[in-house]
Amino acid sequence: MFSHAPPYLLVTRRHLLFRYHRRLSAETGSGPSRPDRVDLWIAKLVSTIFRLSPSPAAAADRLAPLRQVLSPSVIFTALRRIPDPLSALGLFNLSRTAFGVVHFDAAFRFMICCLCRSGLHDDALKVFDEMVSDGHSNDGPFMEFLANSCLEAGKLDLAIAFFHKASHLGYFLQPYTLNKLLTLLIEKNRVNDASVFLRQHLDLQSLSVDTFSFNIIIKGLCKVSDLDTALKFFNQMGSYGFLPDTVTHNILIDGLCKADQVDRGHKILQKIQLDGSCVPNVVTYTSLIHGYCKIGKMKEAYGIFDEMIGIGVRPSRITYNILIDGYGKVGDMLSAISLYERMLICGCPPDIVTFTSLIDGYCRNEQLDDAMKLWNEMNRRELKPNAHTFSVVIHYLCRKNRLAEARNLLKTLNGRRDLLPHAFIYNPVIDGLCKAGDVDQANVVLLEMEERQCMPDKFTYTILIIGHCKKGRMLEAIAIFQKMVNSGCAPDSITVGSLVSCLLKAGIPNEINKVMLIASGRNSKLDIPRIVETPLGKSMGISVAI
DNA sequence: ATAGGGTTAG
Numbered sequence: 277m278f279s280h281a282p283p284y285l286l287v288t289r290r291h292l293l294f295r296y297h298r299r300l301s302a303e304t305g306s307g308p309s310r311p312d313r314v315d316l317w318i319a320k321l322v323s324t325i326f327r328l329s330p331s332p333a334a335a336a337d338r339l340a341p342l343r344q345v346l347s348p349s350v351i352f353t354a355l356r357r358i359p360d361p362l363s364a365l366g367l368f369n370l371s372r373t374a375f376g377v378v379h380f381d382a383a384f385r386f387m388i389c390c391l392c393r394s395g396l397h398d399d400a401l402k403v404f405d406e407m408v409s410d411g412h413s414n415d416g417p418f419m420e421f422l423a424n425s426c427l428e429a430g431k432l433d434l435a436i437a438f439f440h441k442a443s444h445l446g447y448f449l450q451p452y453t454l455n456k457l458l459t460l461l462i463e464k465n466r467v468n469d470a471s472v473f474l475r476q477h478l479d480l481q482s483l484s485v486d487t488f489s490f491n492i493i494i495k496g497l498c499k500v501s502d503l504d505t506a507l508k509f510f511n512q513m514g515s516y517g518f519l520p521d522t523v524t525h526n527i528l529i530d531g532l533c534k535a536d537q538v539d540r541g542h543k544i545l546q547k548i549q550l551d552g553s554c555v556p557n558v559v560t561y562t563s564l565i566h567g568y569c570k571i572g573k574m575k576e577a578y579g580i581f582d583e584m585i586g587i588g589v590r591p592s593r594i595t596y597n598i599l600i601d602g603y604g605k606v607g608d609m610l611s612a613i614s615l616y617e618r619m620l621i622c623g624c625p626p627d628i629v630t631f632t633s634l635i636d637g638y639c640r641n642e643q644l645d646d647a648m649k650l651w652n653e654m655n656r657r658e659l660k661p662n663a664h665t666f667s668v669v670i671h672y673l674c675r676k677n678r679l680a681e682a683r684n685l686l687k688t689l690n691g692r693r694d695l696l697p698h699a700f701i702y703n704p705v706i707d708g709l710c711k712a713g714d715v716d717q718a719n720v721v722l723l724e725m726e727e728r729q730c731m732p733d734k735f736t737y738t739i740l741i742i743g744h745c746k747k748g749r750m751l752e753a754i755a756i757f758q759k760m761v762n763s764g765c766a767p768d769s770i771t772v773g774s775l776v777s778c779l780l781k782a783g784i785p786n787e788i789n790k791v792m793l794i795a796s797g798r799n800s801k802l803d804i805p806r807i808v809e810t811p812l813g814k815s816m817g818i819s820v821a822i
Numbered sequence: 823a824t825a826g827g828g829t830t831a832g
Contacts, residue, residue, distance in 0.1 A: 455823060491824045526825040562826045597827045604828095632828045667829040703831055738832040770832060 311353045318345055319353035326367045327358060335366070336374045346375045352383040361390040365399055372406070381412050392425040397434050400425075401441075408445065416447060423453050432460055436473060443482035451486040458489060462496035470496055471505055478516060487518045491527055498531025506531060522554045526563055533567025538576075541567055558584070562595045569602025574611070577602055593619070597629045604637020609646075612637050628654070632665045639672035647672070663689075667701045674704035679712065686721070690728060697725065699733040706736060710743025718743055734760070738771045745778035753778065754787060758794050767795060 311319065322339065329335035339346065351371045358364040368387050371377040379387075384407040391400035404422060408414065419442050426435040435457050442449050461470035474493050477483030490513050497506035510528055513520055520528075525548055532541035541564055548554055561584040568577035581599060584591060596619045603612035612634060619626050631654040638647035651669060654661065661669075666689050673682040682705050689697060702725045709718040718740060722732065732740075737760040744753040757775055760767055772795055779787045 452823065459823075488824050495824070523825045528825095530826065557825090559826045564826095566826065592826080594827045601828060627827095629828045636828070662828095664829045671829070671831075698829085700829070700831060707832070733831095735830095735832050740832095742832070768832095774832075 311349055315347070315350050315353060318342070318350050319357060322346070322350060322354040323357040323367070326354070326370075327363060332366050332370055336370055339370070339375070343375050346371055346377055348377055348380050348383065351377050352380050352386070355383060355386060361387075361394045361396060362399075364390060365396075365403070368403070378410070381407075384410075384412060385418060388422065392422070392429075395429055397426050397429055397431045401434060401438060404441075414445060414447065416450075419445075419447055420449060420453055423449050424456070427453070427456050427460060430460070432457065432464065432466070436469075439473075439477075439483070443477070443480075448482070448484040451484050451489055454483060454485060455488050455492055458492045458496070462492065462499070465500075467496040467500045467502070471502075471509075474509075478512075485516065485518070487513075487521055487524065490518060490520070491524050494524060494531070495527045498527060498534070501535055503531060503535055503537075519553065522557055522560065525554060525556070526559045529560060530563040530566075533563055533570065536571065538564070538567035538571060538573075542580075556589070558589050558592050558595065561589060562592065562598060565595060565602075566598045569598055569605070572602075572606050574602055574606055574608065591622075591624070593624050593627060593630070596624060597627075597633060600630060601633035601636070604633055604640065607637075607641050609637050609641055609643070626657075626659075628659050628662055628665060631659060632661075632668055635665065636668045639668060644672060644676060644678075663695050663698060663701060666695075667698070670701055671704045674708040677708065677712075679705065679708045682708065683721070686724070690724060697728050697730045699725070699730060699736050702730065703733075703735050703739060706743075707739045710739055710746070713747065715740075715743050715747050715749065731763070732760075732765065734765055734768060734771060737765060737767070738774060741771065742774050742778070745775070745782070748782070750779065750782055750784060750787065754791060754794075757791060761794050761797070 322342065325338050325342075326335045329338055351367070355364045355368060358367060365387060368379070368383070372379060384403060387403050388400045388407070391397070391403065400422065419438075423435055423438050423442070426432075426438060439449060439454070439457070458470045458474065461467070461473070471493055474483075474485070474489065478485065490509055494506045494509050497503070497509070506528065510520060510524065513524070525544060529541040529544050532538070532544070545556055545560060545564055548556055561580055565577045565580050568574070568580065577599060581591065581595065584595075596615055600612045600615050603609065603615065616626060616630065616634060619630070631650060635647045635650050635654075638644070638650065647669065651661070654665075666685060670682045670685050673679075673685070686702065686705055689695060689701065702721060706718045706721050709715070709721065722736070722740065725732065725736075737756060740756050741753045741760075744750070744756060753775060757767065757771070760771070772791070775791055776788055779785060779791065
């Protein structure tokens with residue numbers, strides 16, 4: 277065996293053995309001590325041999341002669357000299373399995389941290405398991421670190437597994453960490469997973485939760501319209517020792533309002549007003565006002581507004597904005613403006629949302645000139661229109677066929693580097709130009725939006741396809757369709773149906789086959805799977821009037 | 823760390 281070893285090993289062997297015997301008596305094996313010069317030297321050697329070995333098996337062979345000096349301290353030092361965490365893990369495992377090294381606690385932690393830092397959480401958790409099975413103690417902060425590292429890396433399933441593991445070990449991760457997990461799961465639209473997870477642990481009492489945990493899950497369930505489960509958590513909070521607070525109630529009231537159960541939301545407000553279990557605040561009232569506005573019940577909305585002022589809860593800018601928008605939507609611009617003036621008097625300055633709602637209201641009521649006056653007033657107040665504002669004004673200008681003004685606004689928008697333009701701002705202009713027969717200008721606008729890195733959506737493409745067809749530019753229409761599919765924008769039955777019926781009308785049914793090939797992604801030039809979101813048969817069956 | 827607002831077209 278030794279005859280295959282590199283020459284430097286032969287030279288140093290005697291000295292190494294000497295060191296080993298000397299250390300035996302000194303080393304306790306319980307923790308790292310500062311490596312002395314010789315340990316450091318051996319560690320350098322070990323890490324070098326390991327890194328230069330072509331395989332773990334080869335490394336095992338080459339390190340075998342050193343087995344008597346492979347102390348936990350040497351390995352710990354060697355590990356820190358290997359920059360690649362997976363290589364380090366190789367040495368870590370090899371020394372543990374092949375040479376029986378009992379790693380220091382610190383070596384386990386070091387290894388786990390390295391793996392986490394490189395995003396190798398799977399491996400980190402395996403090392404954690406070994407650490408546990410080797411009987412090392414695990415303190416809370418270290419477990420919190422591991423859980424948080426998984427969360428920050430977005431490895432939510434690993435985090436879930438780790439929560440289970442931690443509670444098996446008798447450690448309950450902090451509610452703060454749990455709440456982060458719940459929030460992330462909900463963000464990733466995994467509300468059900470979050471709810472099942474929380475429910476499981478509540479039943480097993482294997483988790484410490486707080487009011488936030490309930491609020492987060494109730495909000496998530498409301499978001500996916502699972503009000504039954506949301507109410508279940510709400511009603512059971514007390515039995516776990518957590519009473520719903522104002523935020524809990526606000527979340528639930530908002531959830532009910534958004535599910536068109538405003539009256540039920542109102543009942544919750546009335547209940548807390550009566551039993552005083554918590555104090556409703558501006559958000560509570562505002563959510564309810566929003567609920568009533570959404571269903572056009574402005575009397576009821578204003579009633580709540582009056583009530584909150586009577587009780588001494590000051591409406592916020594958001595409260596005013598919601599009411600102003602509500603009045604605009606039902607066509608009551610006088611009330612909208614009077615609230616706007618009230619804002620000014622009450623020292624609650626209007627913001628860009630206020631103006632967007634007012635402008636939208638005027639536009640809906642065919643008072644475009646009043647809308648443009650407000651646009652100017654808004655600029656006078658040095659409030660910058662944002663994408664929403666542009667969208668509203670451009671939309672209505674196009675509807676009134678004031679395309680030149682709309683295009684001017686698009687130019688202004690294009691000059692605003694701070695705004696991310698969205699296809700639906702451009703679409704009405706492209707639509708207007710197509711309807712006016714100016715397909716070439718429509719294409720220019722398309723170019724402008726593409727220059728701003730704004731991706732056309734299926735509406736943009738459909739508008740352009742129909743526009744070209746109407747001008748008899750069938751081949752261009754097909755080319756646009758091809759481009760749409762190539763870009764990964766899925767046509768729907770309206771897109772395909774419109775194009776097909778145009779081709780039929782134009783008397784070139786032969787082209788339909790080509791379109792269907794493009795749509796199905798079986799076109800030889802294409803390599804994009806699953807393009808069409810509706811079955812082709814369905815698309816064919818839909819007739820579209822043009 | 824959790825709660826309330828404005829655009830939605832072919």
